[in-house]
Amino acid sequence: MADAAITAAKALFIILLVVQVMGLGVFFERKVSALIQDRIGANRAAILGFAGLGLVNTLIADPVKFLLKEDVVPAGTDRVLHFLAPVLSLVPVLVTFAVVPFGDVLEVGSRTINLQAADLNVGILYILAMVSLAVYGVVLGGWASNNRWSLLGGIRGSAQMISYEIAMGLALVGVVLAYGTLDLQAMARAQGHLLWGWLPAWGILYQPVAFLIFMTAGVAESKRIPFDLPEAESELVSGYFTEYSGPKHLMFMMSDFVEVVLVACLVTTLFFGGWQVPYLVRDGFHLPWGAALALPSWAVALLQVTSFALKLVFFTWLQIVIRWTLPRFRYDQLMRLGWQGLLPLGLANVVVSALVIVLAAGPAA
Amino acid sequence: MSPLIFLLLAALTVASALTVVVHKNPVHSACALVLTLCLLAVFFVGLDAQLVALLQVIVYAGAIVVLFLFVIMLLNLQVETRAMAGALLVGSAAAGGVALAALIFAALGRTVAPAAAVPAGFGETAALARQLFTAYLLPFELTSVLLLVAIVGAVALARKPT
Numbered sequence: 001m002a003d004a005a006i007t008a009a010k011a012l013f014i015i016l017l018v019v020q021v022m023g024l025g026v027f028f029e030r031k032v033s034a035l036i037q038d039r040i041g042a043n044r045a046a047i048l049g050f051a052g053l054g055l056v057n058t059l060i061a062d063p064v065k066f067l068l069k070e071d072v073v074p075a076g077t078d079r080v081l082h083f084l085a086p087v088l089s090l091v092p093v094l095v096t097f098a099v100v101p102f103g104d105v106l107e108v109g110s111r112t113i114n115l116q117a118a119d120l121n122v123g124i125l126y127i128l129a130m131v132s133l134a135v136y137g138v139v140l141g142g143w144a145s146n147n148r149w150s151l152l153g154g155i156r157g158s159a160q161m162i163s164y165e166i167a168m169g170l171a172l173v174g175v176v177l178a179y180g181t182l183d184l185q186a187m188a189r190a191q192g193h194l195l196w197g198w199l200p201a202w203g204i205l206y207q208p209v210a211f212l213i214f215m216t217a218g219v220a221e222s223k224r225i226p227f228d229l230p231e232a233e234s235e236l237v238s239g240y241f242t243e244y245s246g247p248k249h250l251m252f253m254m255s256d257f258v259e260v261v262l263v264a265c266l267v268t269t270l271f272f273g274g275w276q277v278p279y280l281v282r283d284g285f286h287l288p289w290g291a292a293l294a295l296p297s298w299a300v301a302l303l304q305v306t307s308f309a310l311k312l313v314f315f316t317w318l319q320i321v322i323r324w325t326l327p328r329f330r331y332d333q334l335m336r337l338g339w340q341g342l343l344p345l346g347l348a349n350v351v352v353s354a355l356v357i358v359l360a361a362g363p364a365a
Numbered sequence: 366m367s368p369l370i371f372l373l374l375a376a377l378t379v380a381s382a383l384t385v386v387v388h389k390n391p392v393h394s395a396c397a398l399v400l401t402l403c404l405l406a407v408f409f410v411g412l413d414a415q416l417v418a419l420l421q422v423i424v425y426a427g428a429i430v431v432l433f434l435f436v437i438m439l440l441n442l443q444v445e446t447r448a449m450a451g452a453l454l455v456g457s458a459a460a461g462g463v464a465l466a467a468l469i470f471a472a473l474g475r476t477v478a479p480a481a482a483v484p485a486g487f488g489e490t491a492a493l494a495r496q497l498f499t500a501y502l503l504p505f506e507l508t509s510v511l512l513l514v515a516i517v518g519a520v521a522l523a524r525k526p527t
Contacts, residue, residue: 081396121489125419132427136399139434143392155438158431165427182490 011117014097021264021312022257027058028320029257036324066253069246074146077243081144086244086251089137092130093258099123100265101185103275103304104282107297115275115301116185123184124172127266128165131221135161137255138223138230138240145243153239156331157230161221163338168217170346174210174353175203175270188274192281198288200278203271209349211271213342218263219319220338222256226326229334264315272311275304366411378404391437395430402426413488 031054034041042054045061073082103115120126135158142154179187193201204211220227231239241252268274279287280303284295295303329337366374381404384397402425409418497505 078390078392081392120415122415122419125416125423129419129422129427132423133399133403135427135431136396136434139431139438140392140396143434143438151438155435158435162428162431 006111006113007117010113010115011098014100014102014117015094017102017309017312018094018097018258018261018265021261021309021316022254023059024313025257025260025316025320026062027055028317029323030054030058032317032320033324036321063250066250067247069249071246071248072243074243076146078144078146081140082243083248085137085141085144086241086248086255087137088140089134090251090255090258092133092137093255093262096127096130096262097265099126099184100269101188101274102308103301104189105297106301114185115305119185120183122182124176124182127262128169128172131259131262132165134255134259137252141244141252142230142240145240147243149236149238150240150242153230153236153242156236157223157240160223160227160230160334160338163335164217164220164227164342167213167338167342167346168221170343170350171207171210171213171217172270174207174346174349175214177350177353177357178203178206184269184274188269188276191273191276194279194288200273200276202273202276207271207349207353209345210353211267213346213349214270215263215267216337217342218267219322220334222259222263222319224256224260224319225323226329227334228328229331260316260319261312263319264312267315268308268311272315275308277303277307280304366408371411374404374407378408392434395434395437398433399426399430402430415488416490416493417488 030042033039042057043051045051045057047056047060050056073079098118099116099120101114101116106113106115138157138161139154142150142152142157145151175187176182179190181187181190187203191200191202195201195205199205223230229239230236231241233239236242241249244252279285280295280300282297282300284300285291285293378401381397381400385394385401388394388397402421406418406421406426409415409421
């Protein structure tokens with residue numbers, strides 16, 4: 001009973017964390033884009049004269065507006081699939097966070113709680129599997145809308161997502177080779193070592209090429225500029241979710257932003273130490289020059305969760321900045337980058353990583 | 366997996382598999398196929414084969430059926446009119462069904478429950494990979510050659526005649 005309650009609490013915590021970061025992502029999207037384009041940005045909505053730098057606008061007014069809008073279902077749609085598509089687009093992405101570790105362990109009384117909602121030994125494959133299911137939301141949304149723009153968007157989306165999933169998977173193969181595990185928590189723990197006694201052994205040092213491939217493929221998976229061909233508004237109105245309004249449209253928007261947070265989560269966990277704070281181990285800080293500071297377990301866990309959340313916010317922000325800096329690709333450029341750029345690079349990365357690991361391990365042990 | 370959950374899932378799986386065959390709309394059939402594949406993955410999890418379950422979802426549900434859908438959409442298939450069921454078609458289908466049922470019952474009669482619980486680490490990636498790269502190395506590598514042949518064949522077919 002207590003175990004079930006703890007798991008439920010962990011799942012609730014990570015979902016709330018993700019939704020908070022997603023909200024911040026939407027806020028960045030409005031305000032950072034405004035800064036980049038020399039505008040003021042969302043500043044209309046206010047509560048009693050308090051606009052909170054646009055937070056009231058993006059976090060309260062926008063969602064309320066979405067939820068209260070009429071849900072228009074155009075004639076000639078496939079009603080069942082039209083209803084299912086936004087759900088199929090959001091749910092698979094949301095459930096991936098179950099295997100993302102947000103801290104090391106928390107000791108409460110005699111209990112040691114692993115700060116990860118679901119402890120799967122195939123963690124990273126689980127994420128790939130769920131993300132590969134998210135493509136159905138795009139395809140079915142495009143098809144069920146009975147609209148040519150939507151159908152074109154859906155087809156573009158499915159081709160793009162499948163193409164970049166391959167590059168993403170190859171980048172992950174390099175990472176898995178480096179850590180020798182599929183479990184994200186084990187990967188995060190492995191990054192707690194120090195190189196030469198002072199440099200935290202974060203994944204980016206071992207797999208810089210995989211990081212570049214993964215980040216590119218991740219931005220492509222979330223279907224945002226420069227990879228937003230499926231919803232290119234100057235060509236396809238709004239692509240696969242043209243015929244959606246109100247809450248369903250909100251779900252499509254949310255799934256895009258949750259994917260952004262997911263990419264931030266994975267980049268953090270695989271390449272930037274996850275919840276690791278440099279020099280912080282389970283009993284407190286141990287600085288390389290010998291100084292030490294003992295901390296209770298809850299303080300260590302709190303620092304780790306804060307570190308994870310801050311890294312998450314940073315990489316979400318980075319993706320928003322990428323989106324507002326780069327122009328959109330043409331479709332042939334998109335496919336060329338995926339198949340002729342990232343794919344061979346990913347394969348080369350796997351071969352080189354494997355060679356280095358085998359040579360470093362010496363003759364067959 | 367408790368018997369009740371198994372029966373529920375089995376009924377769902379059979380229902381969605383039937384939907385694949387009998388539904389008039391090809392897109393709905395493809396969606397039912399995805400559901401069937403995901404439910405089969407749940408059975409793999411119940412059999413302590415998490416890796417196989419996830420590979421099933423990644424490869425079949427996540428990639429192959431998406432391509433099915435892709436083709437269905439590009440061909441713009443309308444709701445299929447059911448082919449006239451001739452006596453020959455019904456007869457051969459019935460014969461095939463009876464033969465399949467006989468096979469399944471014969472197989473069920475020979476099934477024995479495993480004597481011992483599965484060893485620790487069973488179905489985990491490391492255990493599976495060790496089997497794959499020791500006992501089954503040759504078939505494994507031959508399969509990869511087969512896939513390569515398929516890829517080369519697809520490229521050769523897709524190339525425009527010069």
